[in-house]
Amino acid sequence: MDKDDLVQTISSAESDDVFRLLSWFRSERVKQANVMVVGCGALGNEVLKNLALFGLEHLVIVDFDSVESSNLTRSVLFRQADAEQSRMKALVAAERLRDINPALNVLPLLGDITHDVGLGLLRRMDVVVCCVDNRWARYCLNRLCMRAGVPWVDGGIDGLEGTARVFIPGKNCYACNLGPEALRDLSFRLSCSSVVKRNEQAGRVPTTPVVASVIGAVEAQEAVKLLHPEELDQGTLTSLCGKMFYYEGQYLASRIVDFVGYDADCPVHESWVPVSPVPLSTRMRVDEALDCLSEQHSCREVEILLPDHSFVDYLLTREEERKFSVMVPDYEVERFVELHPVLRYMPFHQLYQHEWKSLDRRFPYPSLTLREIGIPEWDILPVKTEAGRSYVELVDELNYARVLSKTDEV
Numbered sequence: 001m002d003k004d005d006l007v008q009t010i011s012s013a014e015s016d017d018v019f020r021l022l023s024w025f026r027s028e029r030v031k032q033a034n035v036m037v038v039g040c041g042a043l044g045n046e047v048l049k050n051l052a053l054f055g056l057e058h059l060v061i062v063d064f065d066s067v068e069s070s071n072l073t074r075s076v077l078f079r080q081a082d083a084e085q086s087r088m089k090a091l092v093a094a095e096r097l098r099d100i101n102p103a104l105n106v107l108p109l110l111g112d113i114t115h116d117v118g119l120g121l122l123r124r125m126d127v128v129v130c131c132v133d134n135r136w137a138r139y140c141l142n143r144l145c146m147r148a149g150v151p152w153v154d155g156g157i158d159g160l161e162g163t164a165r166v167f168i169p170g171k172n173c174y175a176c177n178l179g180p181e182a183l184r185d186l187s188f189r190l191s192c193s194s195v196v197k198r199n200e201q202a203g204r205v206p207t208t209p210v211v212a213s214v215i216g217a218v219e220a221q222e223a224v225k226l227l228h229p230e231e232l233d234q235g236t237l238t239s240l241c242g243k244m245f246y247y248e249g250q251y252l253a254s255r256i257v258d259f260v261g262y263d264a265d266c267p268v269h270e271s272w273v274p275v276s277p278v279p280l281s282t283r284m285r286v287d288e289a290l291d292c293l294s295e296q297h298s299c300r301e302v303e304i305l306l307p308d309h310s311f312v313d314y315l316l317t318r319e320e321e322r323k324f325s326v327m328v329p330d331y332e333v334e335r336f337v338e339l340h341p342v343l344r345y346m347p348f349h350q351l352y353q354h355e356w357k358s359l360d361r362r363f364p365y366p367s368l369t370l371r372e373i374g375i376p377e378w379d380i381l382p383v384k385t386e387a388g389r390s391y392v393e394l395v396d397e398l399n400y401a402r403v404l405s406k407t408d409e410v
């Protein structure tokens with residue numbers, strides 16, 4: 001053992017001792033937990049740093065962005081060289097977190113929570129911590145967590161202000177808490193079948209490292225509390241679920257207000273159970289997947305539903321009826337149009353989008369893979385047969401499994 005190892009061993013032992021002084025802290029439980037952090041900006045950096053210090057050993061980081069110089073003033077895990085090389089935030093964060101806690105297993109997932117994270121992976125999480133800056137991403141994450149029955153912690157920062165909230169399926173729902181203006185924005189987005197589904201971008205919100213530290217600390221603390229359900233039930237610990245923590249840096253004020261909503265008719269409260277494993281992967285073709293599901297369900301007619309996105313095969317111009325082949329998931333159409341030499345100059349209202357919301361034997365492109373249709377790895381698919389609706393998990397691609405503490409059936 002060299003000197004560095006010795007220092008590390010001593011410091012790990014010391015931190016274990018310190019945490020043991022907390023009567024409620026279950027060190028083994030924390031070490032075995034799987035936690036996902038979505039978004040690796042100012043807030044994500046603070047949350048990840050704190051979770052690593054708390055001794056977590058299994059983390060998934062979801063982020064699609066690269067490090068820029070403007071991130072460096074409020075991101076403890078990034079350095080100038082990362083910005084110069086435009087390195088991916090999730091990869092850099094994973095590397096730096098292992099410096100803080102060498103026992104940490106980190107899976108950096110370079111993607112967008114709105115369409116790149118499989119529900120099979122997400123349902124293995126004990127808690128998800130959300131550090132994004134827009135409503136659409138929160139809405140999508142809430143929907144996934146409801147399906148999987150996983151609690152999540154939300155944080156938001158703006159200038160000298162910040163908020164933190166906790167949502168637990170069955171108790172509190174992000175969608176049920178949205179005000180009329182937010183609902184209007186989202187309902188447009190959800191019902192919109194036109195070419196453009198613009199991402200709601202909060203733009204460049206002025207944030208400070210201090211507010212990110214305060215809110216990130218509250219988020220990490222709430223996440224660690226959620227890893228202690230018995231203590232929460234007994235009242236040894238209290239949760240922010242049903243409340244909102246509000247911090248106002250200008251006057252150093254903080255308060256907790258009631259923030260609970262769980263409406264009976266909310267469309268996102270569907271729990272996707274039971275889930276059956278099927279030997280499928282997103283590398284398989286649509287026709288192979290249908291064959292496999294037919295066999296599994298002992299019936300010829302099966303339909304794979306695409307509840308969150310569609311597959312767009314072509315765009316049609318309304319006036320001249322010119323047809324442009326597209327062949328991408330709907331969330332990639334806008335980028336496709338921007339890069340197209342002709343379509344990019346056409347007003348969006350001139351374009352009609354032809355799309356598929358499900359896959360069955362009539363789908364005209366059976367040789368495409370499920371990934372090309374836009375289905376993320378290790379996802380769960382709703383399948384319709386004569387017997388009704390069921391949920392199948394694509395278990396033939398558990399290449400993420402090594403990072404998690406438990407991959408058995410949940």
Ligand SMILES: [Zn+2]
Nearest residue numbers: 173175176266
């Ligand atoms: Zn709801």
